[in-house]
Amino acid sequence: MDRQATIVEEDNIEAKAFIDLFKVAPQTFQNQVHFDCVSLGGGCAISLPSAPAIGLNRILGLRSVDDLHIAYEWMRKKHGRRYLQLNAQAASAKTREWIETRGLPAHGAGWAKLRREAPLAPMSHIGHVLPRKVTVDEAEKFGAMMCAGFGFPESLTPLWSAIVGKKGWTCFFGELNGEPIATAAMYASNGWAWLGGGTTVFRARNRGAQKALIAARLNEGAAQGVKTFVVETAQPSADETNVSHANLLTSGFRQIYTRMNYLLPEKS
Known part of the structure; x- marks a missing residue:
């Protein structure tokens, strides 16, 4: 068995979140931007060519070479910069050989995968940013703010x-002086939760918004019965620190592995 299988649920909940993201996206949006996703082997392959983020153009959570091959052939037909993500250190020799045979280069320092158990008591956060849940009638504002924070094109707001x-999703604003300045999301299923969508508009950064939103999601997840939380962020390096990584460690997360991003060849 592929040693990649030693970490299963931590990747499965992330894949489930993105599969559900695809399912809830409006059909008109899917058609307009060629948004597509396929679920297999507990993971998925997802493609949204106009999105600059790796997270929306990747193969994730697959643990067999057969599944990797199916996803790879599916993804080869898609446009944009596409990636294969996996824990290279835990991958089997067969999986590493499969990557080498296709000449897939590693891209950047990779992603840090972090995990923590639910807090035993509600977490508090001292600061001026106050988190609150997003209401349905604020959905467009939430989507637009997330796009602005991450530098996504406005066309991705409907996503x-x-x-x-x-169902399964809880979204938050971080407010400063009563004005939303940050976003965050949580997807929960079967006692697990994936955290994502954490960003702050540029003018209000370094005010503690993301620490407040991490605590809010941990408290909300625990109230919903979540036992384990997972999250990903860019792997820090000697040349480049990562504030998000530091905030997560401060909030009780621990890194469980580094996931490499392998760049797929351009569509021929």
Whole structure:
């Protein structure tokens, strides 16, 4: 068995979140931007060519070479910069050989995968930013703010707006002086939760918004019966620190592995 299988649920809940993101996205949006997703082997392959983020153009959570091959052939037909993500250190020799045979280069320092158990008591956060849940009638504002924070094109607003109020999803604003300045989301299923969508508009950064939103999601997840939380962020390096990584460690998360991003060849 592939040693990649030693970490299963931590990747499965992330894949489930993105599969559900695809399912709740409006059909008109899917058609307009060629948004597509396929679920297999506990993971998925997802493609949204106009999105600059790796997270929306990747193969994730697959643990067999057969599944990797199916996903790879599916993804080869898609446009944009596409990636294969996996824990290279835990992958079997067969999986590493499969990657080498196709000449897939590693891209950047990779992603840090972090995990923590639910807090035993509600977490508090001292600061001026106050988190609150997003209401359904604020969905478009939430989607637009997330796009602005991450530098996504405005055309992707309907994608992130679609998760507000949907089963399994809880979305938050971080407010400063009563004005939303940050976003965050949580997807929960079967005692696990994936955290994502954490961003702050540029003018209000370094005010503690993301620490407040991490605590809010941990408290909300625990109230919903979540036992384990997972999250990903860019792997820090000697040349480049990562504030998000530091905030997560401060909030009780621990890194469980580094996931490499392998760049797929351009569509021929």
